[in-house]
Structures are given as C-alpha cells and as structure tokens.
Amino acid sequence: MNNNDTINDGLLVKYLMKEANAEEVQQVETWLRESKENQQYLNGLQLIWEESASLAEGSEEEESAAWTKLEHRLNLNTPVVQKRKSFNNSWLRIAAAILLIGGLGWFASYYFHNPALLTVQSHADIVHKVLPDGSEITLNKNSEIIYSSVFRGKDRPVKLTGEAFFKVTPDKEKPFVITVNEIAVKVVGTSFNVKNRNNKTIVVVETGIVQVSRGNKTVELHAGEQSTIDKDQTRLSKEKTHSKLYNYYRTNELECEHTPLQELVDILNEIHHKNIVISTNALKNKEITADFKNQSLEEIIQVIKETFKIRVEYKNQQILLK
Structure with a gap:
C-alpha cells in the first residue's frame, strides 16, 4: 500500500494504536520524516481506522475469527493468545470490524482508489470548502484537512493540520469529529475555530457547544469560551475568549476587546512574519480595545505606542516594545 517496503500497514496500525515498541516507533517516525506523502498516507490510514470503529459491533466469536485473519494478513508474527492479551478490547473490536467486511487491505484500497478520502491544502491562500454534509470550512494559510467524500458510520471524521474555522451542519445522530494531533473536537x-501551531492547540467557540478531549480528559466549551492545550501538558483549560482575533483570516479585521497586548502581538507576528517582542510582563498583560481593518503594521504599532505611551525600537530584525 505505501511507498516503502520496510513499512507495512500492520506496523502503521500498531503505531496508531500506540502498541508499537520503541524500535517500531522510531522506524515509523523516521519514515514519516522522509516525505510529506508518507505523513499524508498515515493521516489517511488513521481516518479510515477511526471511521471503521463505528462498525465494530461483532460478537466475541466474530472478533476471534477476525483477529486470526488480522494476524495473518498483517504478519504480526506473534501468537494469537499473547497478542490478545497485549491489545485492548477496542483494538479487537475495530480489527474485527475491518476484517469482517473484507480486510484492511481491501478497506484501504476501497477508500483510496474510489477515491473516498479527499485532501484540501491551502498553501499560501485562504481556502473555503463545503463538505458533503453541507458543513463549511475556511482553511487558514498553510493548513490541511482530510475527510471522506461520503460520511459513513456513526460520526463525521475530519483530520486537521494547521488552522480552520468550522460551521458545522447540525446532525445529532452523526457527530462531527475533528482530530488534530492527540486532540479530538466533537460537535x-x-x-468554532481550531488552531494548531507551535505545539499548541487553541479551540475557540463562536456558537453552540463543543466537546474537547485528550486521552481520558474532556472539557465542554460554550459560545464565548476557549481551550488552550500545550503539547506537553495534560490539563485541558477553559476560559473566556478575550477577543475575536481568531477571525482575522476570514474577516481581514483585528477585533480587540480588553485583549492582552501579547495576544495581539502574537497574531501580528503570524500575519506579517515579523519578530515583535514585548520587553516586560506587565506590558504583555496590558489590555487593548481597538478594531484594525486594512491597516498596515506600522499604523497598528503606532496606535499601540500612543495607547500605552511606550517606545518602539527597531533593531536586528526585531521590533521591541518597551
């Protein structure tokens, strides 16, 4: 299936299920770094895997038979009894569901060659996309989504890299689920807006209710709330949204309402590819209320300067606010 003889789908599935040993993890991650196509292939396989989970309704006998097929097909080279002990019930149910409808190889082939998995990449543009269920997605620059041309199973899975704003068509019987790294966003x-940059994921809710999960932890966000999750932290935060800065790539407007200056500076650095630095923590936390629309970076910095009565110093590719 993939473009490297040393990596097979069985190993990739073990990696996705976090059942691979240290040597296998290193092998897969080395393969992922070799090309963007390898990462896209794994993303597609993960989406197939997640969507197949909703089909896992078989009996124990069916699971046992399916596991035997899975072990043979993926060449796991481990006795069935030992493997059953090391893999959890979720693994067995999903594996059984996949193989009972014809095997992982057939299932992946069906999705990839129809094609059923679609990838949208924004590159240097802002991209608007309508999904098969009518949901609308606006992708920020340098972002990517992967989704099925037809949403099967019990949910509507989408995989995100980067940043996107989602306006989801209501369907209580089939939740919309976005995965970004190890985080799941369910509505x-x-x-709402989902942003993953620099090992940090931020979910901002504009309307309705959003459920954010990581591992066995979950937080429910309502309109006007957000959650910020660092890659290395286990806690899921929940706080009020300070501004509508997350909307800048959709509206070309920076809306600040009692917004900490550091948040505005972070967005300005992202938009203009600059290195604006605030010299003190006290200044970072000062709040600004202002709307900027179609104004240059120099004009915005001038407003900041006058608002807080500070100095601006341009030095060594850096703009220092002090």
Whole structure:
C-alpha cells in the first residue's frame, strides 16, 4: 500500500494504536520524516481506522475469527493468545470490524482508489470548502484537512493540520469529529475555530457547544469560551475568549476587546512574519480595545505606542516594545 517496503500497514496500525515498541516507533517516525506523502498516507490510514470503529459491533466469536485473519494478513508474527492479551478490547473490536467486511487491505484500497478520502491544502491562500454534509470550512494559510467524500458510520471524521474555522451542519445522530494531533473536537452543529501551531492547540467557540478531549480528559466549551492545550501538558483549560482575533483570516479585521497586548502581538507576528517582542510582563498583560481593518503594521504599532505611551525600537530584525 505505501511507498516503502520496510513499512507495512500492520506496523502503521500498531503505531496508531500506540502498541508499537520503541524500535517500531522510531522506524515509523523516521519514515514519516522522509516525505510529506508518507505523513499524508498515515493521516489517511488513521481516518479510515477511526471511521471503521463505528462498525465494530461483532460478537466475541466474530472478533476471534477476525483477529486470526488480522494476524495473518498483517504478519504480526506473534501468537494469537499473547497478542490478545497485549491489545485492548477496542483494538479487537475495530480489527474485527475491518476484517469482517473484507480486510484492511481491501478497506484501504476501497477508500483510496474510489477515491473516498479527499485532501484540501491551502498553501499560501485562504481556502473555503463545503463538505458533503453541507458543513463549511475556511482553511487558514498553510493548513490541511482530510475527510471522506461520503460520511459513513456513526460520526463525521475530519483530520486537521494547521488552522480552520468550522460551521458545522447540525446532525445529532452523526457527530462531527475533528482530530488534530492527540486532540479530538466533537460537535453536532455549531461554529468554532481550531488552531494548531507551535505545539499548541487553541479551540475557540463562536456558537453552540463543543466537546474537547485528550486521552481520558474532556472539557465542554460554550459560545464565548476557549481551550488552550500545550503539547506537553495534560490539563485541558477553559476560559473566556478575550477577543475575536481568531477571525482575522476570514474577516481581514483585528477585533480587540480588553485583549492582552501579547495576544495581539502574537497574531501580528503570524500575519506579517515579523519578530515583535514585548520587553516586560506587565506590558504583555496590558489590555487593548481597538478594531484594525486594512491597516498596515506600522499604523497598528503606532496606535499601540500612543495607547500605552511606550517606545518602539527597531533593531536586528526585531521590533521591541518597551
């Protein structure tokens, strides 16, 4: 299936299920770094895997038979009894569901060659996309989504890299689920922004209710709330949204309402590819209320300067606010 003889789908599935040993993890991650196509292939396989989970309704006998097929097909080279002990019930149910409908190889082939998995990449543009269920997605620059041309199973899975604003068509019977790294964002119909940059994920809810999960932890966000999750932290935060800065790539407007200056500076650095630095923590936390629309970076910095009565120093590719 993939473009490297040393990596097979069985190993990739073990990696996705976090059942691979240290040597296998290193092998897969080395393969992923070799090309963007390898990462895209793994993303597609993960989406197939997640969507197949909703089909896992078989009996124990069916699971046992399916596991035997899986072990043979993926060449796991481990006795069935030992493997059953090391893999959890979720693994067995999903493996059984996949193989009972014809095997992982057939299932992946069906999705990839129809094609059923679609990838949208924004590159240097802002991209608007309508999904098969009518949900609308606006991709920020340098972002990517992967989704099925037809949403099967019990949910509507989408995989995100980068940043996107979602306006989800309501369907209480089939939740909309976005995965970004190890985080899942689940909704039935609402609008919200998801951003993953620099090992940090931020979910901002504009309307409705959004459920954010990581591992066995979950937080429920309502309109006007957000959650910020660092890659290395286990806690899921929940706080009020300070501004509508997350909307800048959709509206070309920077809306600040009692917004900490550091948040505005972070967005300005992202938009203009600059290195604006605030010299003190006290200044970072000062709040600004202002709307900027179609104004240059120099004009915005001038407003900041006058608002807080500070100095601006341009030095060594850096703009220092002090």
